Amino acid sequence: MIRRSFLAIAVLAGLGPCLSAQASDNPRVRLLASTCVTCHGPGGQSLGAVPSLAGQEKAYLQEAMMEQRAGKRETTVMRKYMNGFTPEEIGQLAEYFSKLK
């Protein structure tokens, strides 16, 4: 909650993309990440069998997504999803979700 509100201020102030390269401050990353939470739960916290993303290690998330993208990791729908995102975006998403509690 603190983070989200702080983020809102940073974005309101138009500072996000200028001052920081941090994924969580970047409105584009925040918008991209909002497509993930439809399935993975609000704030990246899932209510069921779909895995939660919030607070996972960045390196783990990034590696998992890149492997899914390449078809090297067994998935039901994630390979289809990951090929819709660039490797750079996948890195940003991994960082974004790693910073959520």
Place this chain on the structure above:
Amino acid sequence: MSLNRRDFLKSSAATFAASIAPLAAHAKASQAQPHVVVVGAGFGGATCAKYLRMWDPNIKVTLIEPNEKFTSCPMSNWVIGGFQTFDALVKSYDNLPKYGIKMVKDWVTGVDGEKRLVMTKSGKKIAYDRLVLAPGMEWATESVQGWDEAYAAKKVVHSFRAGPDTLLLRKQLEAMPDGGVFLIASPPPPGRCVSGPYERASVAAHYFKQHKPKSKIIMLDGHFDVVSKGPMFKAAWKELYPGMIDHRPNNMVTAFNHKTMVVSSEFEDVKADVVNIIPWQRAPKLCKDAGVRNDALDRWCGIDNITYESTSVPNIHIVGDPVLSNMPKSAHVSNNQAKICAAAIIDLFNGRQPEPVPVIGSTSYSVTSDKTSGAIAVVMRYSPEKKVYERQPTGGANPLHSELDFAYGQSWHDNIWADTLG
């Protein structure tokens, strides 16, 4: 606790916003706290209202919805199949006001795009800076001759907007004798939830197999094939319900005589015991009256693909089913469009360029029994060069249903409900 903190931060945010006023050069004085009115609290409207407030607490948001509670279309086929209660589809709107959204229970009767006013049934006139229309779709019942009389007589259902029709169809299937015929007719594209009728055939077959195994399901399909999750459905039907589902493609229904219970398509007449015809759909009359239902066939609403603002009336945005596009008309797409629209509105109020390459995800799960489901997932990215959302590689449906996809599908419902309603 969180509310207090939010309120405190809201005032801090307002201070910050004031300090960057020059950045928002063409934001008007009246937009010190701009007002967005959202019409319709479904997957599109409720999500848009919530994300507008989450991402910019400076925006005042009013959400107008006639229903006391939310009723989910996704999962409503489970009720028709007899393995879910109707109550499980019904969700409260109680969390939305916690985001600072003003909920108004009313029916919007008109929009004055020039004066930026929304008129309601109870006589309210609500002024907006920007309006988001998310009213779902309305039935073009004239596409099926005899529909209106048959519907009034409760001899035909659509059951494609979760509510009383969902339960009526369940009761009709329960009352149908063993050996009866259940007819499902789906309209030609575009329409809401293309896979819904195939899922419905599956859940009906699941019920018949246990309780009335001599019964048949005939699908008169306005599409050229089982167009969504086709291989998955066909394999599941062969495995679980051999010979029970008779799918007849390219077979658009044109008429229904409820006195004889004969359904007529372009090619044949079929007598049935229970009739489920899903008529053609279009953007609701409200969209037409507002001047935003503007395609050549007077069915859908043209939008700017980055802001979801109408191509004909400024300051009116449209999300969900009414949108003219190549995107599926689904809960997931409505939810994702709503976020892109919310982000764009925030950018526009703050004098910034909205995200030029929005990305839409679309996942849907269709059950094939009370234990199995099949998934489809597609990512669509907007191409500024081609001016269209393009499907990304490897997207599509899983070829087989599975118990794993059933578990993920169940979780998908819980998560999208929570994401939409708070």
